[in-house]
Amino acid sequence: MIPAQFDYVRPGDVAEAVRVLAESEEPKVMAGGQSLTPLLRFRLAYPDVVVDLGGLTELRGVADEGEWLRIGAMTTHDEVIHDPLVAAHCPLLAQATHTVADPAVRHRGTLGGSLAHADPAGDLPAVALALDAEFLVSGEDGDRAVPASEFFQDYLTTVLDIGDVLTAVRFPKLTGWSFHYKKFSQTAQAWAIVGVAAAVRRDDGSVAEARVGLTNMGSTPIRARQVEEACRGVPARTDALREAAQSADAGTDPPNDLSAQADYRRHLARVLTGRALAAAAGL
Amino acid sequence: MTMAPESGTDQVGSPRLRKEDARLITGQTEWTDNIQQTGMLHVAFLRSPHAHARITSVDTSAAMQQPGVVAAYSGADFADEQGSLPCAWPVTEDMLLPAHPPMAVDEVRYVGEAVACVVARDAYSAADALEALDVEFEPLPAVIDMESALAEDTPLVHEGSGQGQGSNKAFEWPMAVGDVDSAFEGADIVLTRRYHQQRLIPAAMEPRSVVCRPDGDAFTLWSATQVPHIVRLMLAMTTGIPEHKIRVIAPDVGGGFGSKLQVTAEEVLALLLARRLRKPVKWTETRTEGFQTTHHGRDQIQDVSIAADSDGRIRGLKVDLLADMGAYMMLVTPGVPILGAFMFPGIYKMDAYSFHCTGVFTTKMPTDAYRGAGRPEATYAIERIVTELADEIGMDPMELRRRNWITHDEFPYTGIAGLTYDSGNYEAATDRAVELFDYDGLRAEQRRRRESGDPVQLGIGISTYTEMCGLAPSRVLGQLSYGAGGWENAAVRMLPTGKVEVVTGTSPHGQGHVTSWSQIVADQLGVPFEDVEVLHGDTRVAPKGMDTYGSRSLVVGGTAVVQACDRVLDKARRLAAHMMEANEDDLEFSDGRFTVRGTERPSTSLQEVALAAFAAHDLPEGAEASLDADATFDPENFSYPHGTHLCAVEVDTETGQVSLRSYTAVDDVGTVINPSIVDGQVHGGLAQGIAQALFEEAVYDTDGNLVTSTMADYTVPTAADLPDFTLDRTTTPATTNPLGAKGVGEAGTIASTPAVVGAVVDALRPFGVRDMRMPCTPQRVWRAVAEAREAGRSEGGQR
Numbered sequence A: 001m002i003p004a005q006f007d008y009v010r011p012g013d014v015a016e017a018v019r020v021l022a023e024s025e026e027p028k029v030m031a032g033g034q035s036l037t038p039l040l041r042f043r044l045a046y047p048d049v050v051v052d053l054g055g056l057t058e059l060r061g062v063a064d065e066g067e068w069l070r071i072g073a074m075t076t077h078d079e080v081i082h083d084p085l086v087a088a089h090c091p092l093l094a095q096a097t098h099t100v101a102d103p104a105v106r107h108r109g110t111l112g113g114s115l116a117h118a119d120p121a122g123d124l125p126a127v128a129l130a131l132d133a134e135f136l137v138s139g140e141d142g143d144r145a146v147p148a149s150e151f152f153q154d155y156l157t158t159v160l161d162i163g164d165v166l167t168a169v170r171f172p173k174l175t176g177w178s179f180h181y182k183k184f185s186q187t188a189q190a191w192a193i194v195g196v197a198a199a200v201r202r203d204d205g206s207v208a209e210a211r212v213g214l215t216n217m218g219s220t221p222i223r224a225r226q227v228e229e230a231c232r233g234v235p236a237r238t239d240a241l242r243e244a245a246q247s248a249d250a251g252t253d254p255p256n257d258l259s260a261q262a263d264y265r266r267h268l269a270r271v272l273t274g275r276a277l278a279a280a281a282g283l
Numbered sequence B: 001m002t003m004a005p006e007s008g009t010d011q012v013g014s015p016r017l018r019k020e021d022a023r024l025i026t027g028q029t030e031w032t033d034n035i036q037q038t039g040m041l042h043v044a045f046l047r048s049p050h051a052h053a054r055i056t057s058v059d060t061s062a063a064m065q066q067p068g069v070v071a072a073y074s075g076a077d078f079a080d081e082q083g084s085l086p087c088a089w090p091v092t093e094d095m096l097l098p099a100h101p102p103m104a105v106d107e108v109r110y111v112g113e114a115v116a117c118v119v120a121r122d123a124y125s126a127a128d129a130l131e132a133l134d135v136e137f138e139p140l141p142a143v144i145d146m147e148s149a150l151a152e153d154t155p156l157v158h159e160g161s162g163q164g165q166g167s168n169k170a171f172e173w174p175m176a177v178g179d180v181d182s183a184f185e186g187a188d189i190v191l192t193r194r195y196h197q198q199r200l201i202p203a204a205m206e207p208r209s210v211v212c213r214p215d216g217d218a219f220t221l222w223s224a225t226q227v228p229h230i231v232r233l234m235l236a237m238t239t240g241i242p243e244h245k246i247r248v249i250a251p252d253v254g255g256g257f258g259s260k261l262q263v264t265a266e267e268v269l270a271l272l273l274a275r276r277l278r279k280p281v282k283w284t285e286t287r288t289e290g291f292q293t294t295h296h297g298r299d300q301i302q303d304v305s306i307a308a309d310s311d312g313r314i315r316g317l318k319v320d321l322l323a324d325m326g327a328y329m330m331l332v333t334p335g336v337p338i339l340g341a342f343m344f345p346g347i348y349k350m351d352a353y354s355f356h357c358t359g360v361f362t363t364k365m366p367t368d369a370y371r372g373a374g375r376p377e378a379t380y381a382i383e384r385i386v387t388e389l390a391d392e393i394g395m396d397p398m399e400l401r402r403r404n405w406i407t408h409d410e411f412p413y414t415g416i417a418g419l420t421y422d423s424g425n426y427e428a429a430t431d432r433a434v435e436l437f438d439y440d441g442l443r444a445e446q447r448r449r450r451e452s453g454d455p456v457q458l459g460i461g462i463s464t465y466t467e468m469c470g471l472a473p474s475r476v477l478g479q480l481s482y483g484a485g486g487w488e489n490a491a492v493r494m495l496p497t498g499k500v501e502v503v504t505g506t507s508p509h510g511q512g513h514v515t516s517w518s519q520i521v522a523d524q525l526g527v528p529f530e531d532v533e534v535l536h537g538d539t540r541v542a543p544k545g546m547d548t549y550g551s552r553s554l555v556v557g558g559t560a561v562v563q564a565c566d567r568v569l570d571k572a573r574r575l576a577a578h579m580m581e582a583n584e585d586d587l588e589f590s591d592g593r594f595t596v597r598g599t600e601r602p603s604t605s606l607q608e609v610a611l612a613a614f615a616a617h618d619l620p621e622g623a624e625a626s627l628d629a630d631a632t633f634d635p636e637n638f639s640y641p642h643g644t645h646l647c648a649v650e651v652d653t654e655t656g657q658v659s660l661r662s663y664t665a666v667d668d669v670g671t672v673i674n675p676s677i678v679d680g681q682v683h684g685g686l687a688q689g690i691a692q693a694l695f696e697e698a699v700y701d702t703d704g705n706l707v708t709s710t711m712a713d714y715t716v717p718t719a720a721d722l723p724d725f726t727l728d729r730t731t732t733p734a735t736t737n738p739l740g741a742k743g744v745g746e747a748g749t750i751a752s753t754p755a756v757v758g759a760v761v762d763a764l765r766p767f768g769v770r771d772m773r774m775p776c777t778p779q780r781v782w783r784a785v786a787e788a789r790e791a792g793r794s795e796g797g798q799r
């Protein structure tokens, strides 16, 4: 890699990170570097300072906070996949994280980095959105919590300011729910053409509630609210869920690119949402 | 795993672990980019952002002011000495061969063409200073699509150079055998298809890299190349620097697949920069730079017609080819489709065959050899259309093949394209493959899925391929206007301590020659496998060679090794007879020892003979104080591996996703030296052929930008995308070399693409799908199903 020149700082705590960010012209936070490094390599980013969060052990790990699971922003994908608390209370996140890239990337890439990067083709933003996660942010003006519905603003754009550090993400423990993440990609270890994060709460033979987050169907992750509405109270049967999934592409604005045109993505969203819901419902 | 014997004879055929691997997997390698030289400078190239443009100005002055910059040059600064990059294969006398300056001087003709360069003290400064180079272009029209390139009034790729002669047509190459017209007129069925061979990017693991160091009036050039000997020769011819003043080294080279069978702009410029600056220089491509500027493969449009009787007997074949040369002729650019000309008939007998190829210039990266080079394209066309013919007739596609292929008792057989296939047993390979694959069982499952309207359909694809390799008889290459021969050289030296040095002219870059050659020599000389060292890839160490490509190394280079061993043994026998006071004719040699036939006299080892030769105290009259020999082998014919590949895919008709369910490959590559190396070659070959079928395509937009310029867009599959392959072999030794080997480097790639696409089409046949453009991406498959359903509906919905 031959990036343009930059200074490098490795702060010892979050406060120092926030201070360095505030003092710099055009800083860039670095977590696992798996998305930032390509930007530097292609000279698409010219930061004057790279602030490496790698030394902040306080941002690493999973904690049980009663109603919530708190996952430090610097927790790697691999740690998320193998964490017993995540397995017990947030299996959808573990399942989706398992589809991210390859083992090498998963050992470096972080949950916080994936969400802060906000690539709509990334697998984890749709999961955070579907699960109504909460983002904990430290900045010059102190700490704040941002709901997932407000976090993702646009393509590669979040509410994070240039001086903000995402410190952790809180996921609600959803008891009585079951989940499935369906990723559709051209090769096994690739970005999603379309992905669907589905959560279903069953009430015996019918679906009481469902939540659906879509990957790569617009400039941000998208909640398929119409599908969620349509699922309410339907029989827990494949055909009924498939039918409910027919509106999965409503309100989306999927991209046209090499791997898929928008019409194909819309079709995939409908088919995959039906399948994800059915799988989540244990069908 | 079978345990390999520790030493001595019977090495050939044993799955020895590769001698190369301990070093490779522990990082003790010398890639070109790892090479450091005192005072070494780093080169970065400014590359054209336009597919076609006039260069109106190049201003290097600001770049020169950047920290660390030593020099900056435009193409014009080298116009007098850089010459034109070589094309060694002018396929016709009137072929257009436009000048190809290593750094563009007046005009650029593809995105990525080098326009200017910066030389700096380190790679970072060089890359930074590139941004300060000021180049102005006047855009010219891009020429992207081959058919429109040939239309009237199309802008010319080479107008500016005055060499276009009013057309983008580079050459026409026709060939016809037999009475084609009457074969087609008299046939019950004529089937015509158009197949697209998409453009591919070879994507070797190691990027290209070159280092050049001036040594007095001579130069040492390290390059990530498959062809150090060709590079040396061509650098001398291109730059005028005397050949004996250039030493080319291919250190550890991490894959090539043909993409490093080239003489590149960067190699020439590294040499010229080292000469001008009197300092060592290094250049290493980035991955995107490599995708844009390391030659591409395939890119042909094939119009194919086959004529047959209603009982399935093939009468004739017509092939009309458009082959995209890209912007320039590189080392063997025009020769690639011509190699294919001989392979379209495949393993089938027929009465008549015609082939016509038009080479076309476009404003894209030149194409050139890529694993299989001409043969995958041909094999694809024939294997696909034969399957379609079977469908048209209503015959099982395997049965149709059996009715037409050359039978075992007919070998040697001279096919319609003029090649004499020395040996083969298509029946044996096919029977074994059918059995391993459970052909009948899968056909039954396919019927069930079709009948039940399963959204996941099953398809079976067949490829009963052959190919020509062991490039090549020099005489044939001469007839085809190739600029050099196809021989190979080897030297074998017994050292005084009894160890053996083997020098080979092949240039391995992942194939494991060090191991295989050691096995051959161990058996020939009866010495331990561990006692053999194989030297290669340096024109000073291995001065004679034609390098590695075209599945030639074992067949041609391995044979040279055998011959050199024979000569060493001839010398040794004479000396041993002298030492043992016996008659040469009474000596027997086995397990590395000479014995006197029919006596109990003590034997003499080859090692003892080697020491005696070195000491030279008592040599027979006229013998020299050495035990070594070299040999050059020039094959009399190509070799013809063949085999039967069967592929089963599941196609999700709702999403278009294709999953490889199983893949069986039964190959006949003749004698196998090291079965695990052969398996490795087949695995890698299959992966690359499957990649063409399902995953990879180099896409240019209408402006001539390479859209697939990163690994994220150009989807190279990984092991996770491939099934467990079921591999087996039949062995019908080649009769044209003493090893009986046929070559295996390209077979998997050549065979697999039609098997996979054939399987996808087979799965979708009930919907009315008859062809799929490669790669069969989910989107393409989904659209094909949707369109076929639509067409079926408008036809009255009978399907």
Ligand SMILES: Cc1cc2nc3c(=O)[nH]c(=O)nc-3n(C[C@H](O)[C@H](O)[C@H](O)COP(=O)(O)OP(=O)(O)OC[C@H]3O[C@@H](n4cnc5c(N)ncnc54)[C@H](O)[C@@H]3O)c2cc1C
Binding pocket: A028, A029, A030, A031, A032, A033, A034, A035, A036, A037, A053, A073, A074, A099, A100, A101, A102, A105, A108, A109, A110, A111, A112, A113, A114, A116, A117, A121, A122, A123, A124, A160, A164, A165, A166, A167, A189, A190, A191, A192
């Ligand atoms: C080959 C490859 C394949 C991939 N495939 C997939 C895939 O299939 N699915 C998928 O979802 N992802 C994929 N990724 C991306 C991967 O998930 C990355 O881990 C992720 O995008 C970024 O995480 P990171 O920790 O590496 O962040 P970095 O690259 O370090 O940072 C990414 C961005 O987020 C910002 N940032 C990071 N952390 C913070 C923080 N704590 N506070 C504020 N800003 C922050 C950085 O400034 C930067 O702009 C792939 C990556 C690679 C290299």
